Amino acid sequence: MRIAILSKGSANYSTRRLKEEAEARGHEVKVINYAKCYVTIQKNTPVIRYKGKDLSGFDAIIPRIATSLTKYGTAMVRQFENQEAFSTASSIAIVRSRDKLRSMQILARYGVNIPKTVFARETADLEDVILQAGGAPLIIKVARGTHGNGVVLAETKKAAQAVMQAFYVEGVSFLVQEFIKESAGTDIRAFVVGGKVVASIQRQSLDDDFRANTHQGGVGTPIKLTDEERRAAQKAARAMGLSVCGVDLMRSNRGPLVLEVNSSASLKTPEIVTGVNVAGRIIDYIEQNAKGRRKKDKVGA
Secondary structure, rough: OOOEEEEEOOOOHHHHHHHHHHHOOOOOEEEHHHHOOOEEEEEEEEEEEEEEEOOOOOOEEEEEHHHHHHHHHHHHHHHHHEEEEOEEEOOOHHHHHHHHHHHHHHHHHOOOOOOOOEEOOOOOOOHHHHEEEEEEOEEEEOOOOOOOEEEEEEEEHHHHHHHHHHHHHOOOOOEEEEOOOHHHOOEEEEEEEOOOOEEEEOOOOOOOOOOOOOHOOOOOEEEEOOHHHHHHHHHHHHHHOOOOEEEEEEEOOOEEEEEEEEEOOOOHHHHHHHOOOHHHHHHHHHHHOOOOOOOOOOOOO
């Protein structure tokens, strides 16, 4: 097959591993910097141009879209979809996954357990927002963010009000979530391929930081999921319409809670920590599904 990896960096670990595994299986692979692509839109002719040449004839694409380029990157993914190329992550699913509020709405609608969440922007009812989220301490985060950036732990009611007032002044929409004390500084990343968990790691902060993201200095160790945690991760992936993704979970006294579904999760830590060939599993998934019909997205924008 002809496979395109949409990535800004060919030296990136995830991109390199996917290319290695695809070529080892005899596939023709091209790494394309989607940020440098441009499209021509005309009747029945979805044209994609890159370095002065047309891009066409790909059986499958693997989008590795950066958060900062979500809008442009997904426009390129859509154009490949219009060429009937199979994608490991649909353009609409990527867009949904990058919107924290939309993600929470979808997960809640599909019966996935999530932390209690309140969404707000310009409101003077700060006390009620705090009450609805379960009271301090609280997690407050901007509606769009990544790698644990834009996330604040407000340990008191007064601190929570101050943070929300700051967002209010700046005109920033924000999410307020209950703080799960028993899981502070620790979370789980379950890597899902083809609707099944293929690797799972526990991420632990190295200091008193409540965030466990490896981008924030957290470390990963292999972990065996419980059946309930495995089902939660798989259900979250299905709800978001993502067959290949990373699902972040938190253990709580009332069971696993889904924090986020990442449409472009890194392969590096899951592969290095667990020894599982995640890239190979993704190529296997493409081989099994690229020639089939694309499933119709039933969730909507």
